[in-house]
Amino acid sequence: xxxxxxxxxxxxLATAIVPLFARQASExxxxxxxxxxxxxxxxxxDAQDDCAVFRLAGEHDLVVGSDYVRGPKFRxxxxxxxxxxxxxxxxxxxxxxxIAAMGAxxxxxLSVVRYPAExxxxxxxxxxxxxxxxxxxxxxLNVGGDIGGAERLILSASALGVCPAGRALLxxxxxxxxxxxxxxxxxxxxxxxxxxxxxVPDLVIDSLLPSLLSAWKRPVARVDEGxxxxxxxxxxxxxxxxxxxxxxxxxxxxxxxxxxxVDERSIPIPKAVAAVAAHVDVEPLSLVMGxxxxxxxxxxxxxxxxxxxxxxxxxxxxxxxxxxxxxVLTGKNGERADLPGEAWRHQRDGKA
Numbered sequence: 001x002x003x004x005x006x007x008x009x010x011x012x013l014a015t016a017i018v019p020l021f022a023r024q025a026s027e028x029x030x031x032x033x034x035x036x037x038x039x040x041x042x043x044x045x046d047a048q049d050d051c052a053v054f055r056l057a058g059e060h061d062l063v064v065g066s067d068y069v070r071g072p073k074f075r076x077x078x079x080x081x082x083x084x085x086x087x088x089x090x091x092x093x094x095x096x097x098x099i100a101a102m103g104a105x106x107x108x109x110l111s112v113v114r115y116p117a118e119x120x121x122x123x124x125x126x127x128x129x130x131x132x133x134x135x136x137x138x139x140x141l142n143v144g145g146d147i148g149g150a151e152r153l154i155l156s157a158s159a160l161g162v163c164p165a166g167r168a169l170l171x172x173x174x175x176x177x178x179x180x181x182x183x184x185x186x187x188x189x190x191x192x193x194x195x196x197x198x199x200v201p202d203l204v205i206d207s208l209l210p211s212l213l214s215a216w217k218r219p220v221a222r223v224d225e226g227x228x229x230x231x232x233x234x235x236x237x238x239x240x241x242x243x244x245x246x247x248x249x250x251x252x253x254x255x256x257x258x259x260x261x262v263d264e265r266s267i268p269i270p271k272a273v274a275a276v277a278a279h280v281d282v283e284p285l286s287l288v289m290g291x292x293x294x295x296x297x298x299x300x301x302x303x304x305x306x307x308x309x310x311x312x313x314x315x316x317x318x319x320x321x322x323x324x325x326x327x328v329l330t331g332k333n334g335e336r337a338d339l340p341g342e343a344w345r346h347q348r349d350g351k352a
Contacts, residue, residue: 004120009148016125017147020132021045024141031105031162033058039107039162044143052108052143054160061168063161065098067091071153076216079196084123086217087155088113088130094242095159096138096221097295101240103169103230104161106140106223111157114150127153138223169230169238169299174256178236178300180319183225186245187273187284189215190292195276202279208272215294222297228313229297234305239298244291247343248298249319250327259326262319262339283340285329290341 007015024044031039037058044052056062069091076082082090092109099106111131115124135142145157174180192212195205222240229235237256239248253260269284277284300321301309309315328336 005122006117007121012121012124012147016121016128017045018048020128021142024143028141029139031107033060033164035059035164037164041108041141041143044108044141052110054107056162059165060162061165063099063102063104063163063168064158065095065102066156066158067095067098068154068156069094071155074216076193076196076213081196081213082216084126085130085133087153088127088132089134090130090216090219091155091157092131092134092138092140092142093219093221093295095157096134096140096223097219097240097242099159099161100221100223100226101169101238101297102161102163103167103226103235103238104163105227106138106159106161108143108160109135109140109145109157110160111142111145112154113145113147114154115147116150116152119153127155138221140223163230167230167233169226169235170255171237171239171252172255174237174252174258174260174300174321175302176258176321176323177303178321179303179306179317180249180260180262180321181299181301181306181315182245182268182318183222183297183315184294185268185270185273185288185316186241186294186296187270187288187292188212189219189294190244190287190290191273191276192216194280194282194287198280200279205272205275205279208275212272212276215292219293219295221295225297225313229299232305232309232312234301234309235299236302237300241292241294241296241298244289244293244341244343245296245298246289246339246341247291249339250343252298252300253321253325253327256321257325259322259324259328260319261322261336262327262329264329264331266316266318268316286341288341289339291343
């Protein structure tokens with residue numbers, strides 16, 4: 001049996017952080033722009049200075065976002081379905097998803113990992129390996145941050161990205177007539193939560209559970225898709241679905257001063273999500289539209305440009321931007337109603 005080990009902060013820095021995040025200067029892939037602009041990393045986490053240093057040359061914009069995740073307060077963690085590696089991985093995906101939604105190229109992540117006294121070296125290392133694994137998956141280095149003690153595990157990060165000057169994708173540019181698009185189906189994260197919280201087992205859904213849980217354990221930040229949308233030059237607004245599809249649509253409409261008409265027939269519903277909805281006796285669209293943290297991208301494109309964009313990128317066309325400032329669902333029978341599901345509100349108790 002391996003005994004627990006509890007090192008101090010300098011020891012954890014030397015034995016876990018430095019080996020995991022070494023040689024960053026050689027790992028960093030310089031970002032180049034057609035106009036000759038370039039971004040290089042000159043001092044990363046391996047330098048062990050107080051800050052990371054990027055050398056920026058040319059005309060481009062720096063995009064910066066920050067997100068905190070719930071750490072051990074994730075209900076699925078408390079239920080034993082997520083471990084510390086998953087929490088670290090999720091932290092990175094949540095932050096890089098915001099960079100992706102801006103159409104920017106991630107260049108670095110600053111992570112904050114505060115841990116309780118009862119967290120031994122092995123569990124601390126598991127969190128950091130999750131961060132390292134996600135950074136590798138999305139091609140973004142963890143170039144620094146902060147570690148230290150706290151009353152419980154606290155995870156937060158800030159992500160840095162770059163894009164051509166004036167080309168960041170905002171949520172405020174949608175125009176009447178634009179087509180509303182979605183990179184991939186939403187709902188698996190909410191379905192996993194709904195099924196596990198029901199406490200009623202089902203053999204068929206049990207076989208689908210690993211794929212549903214992957215939305216929590218290995219969430220995908222749509223970095224490549226965001227870069228493609230930004231490079232296209234035709235996307236008028238964009239936002240990720242970290243607060244759910246309904247919340248994203250409402251936010252784009254409000255910020256742009258427009259409405260959105262969602263076509264129920266065009267909303268993709270994964271079979272596993274439909275199965276869970278039937279099992280827990282809710283409408284499938286309430287899981288698809290509600291506060292499911294699937295990190296997809298919702299974006300708008302002029303109707304004359306959407307076919308050309310579809311040749312370069314796979315996505316679903318789910319509605320149209322309207323002049324009248326209301327967000328509605330047009331059902332299969334032609335009737336219009338409010339969007340189903342519950343939009344995430346940050347003042348509530350945790351989504352997960």
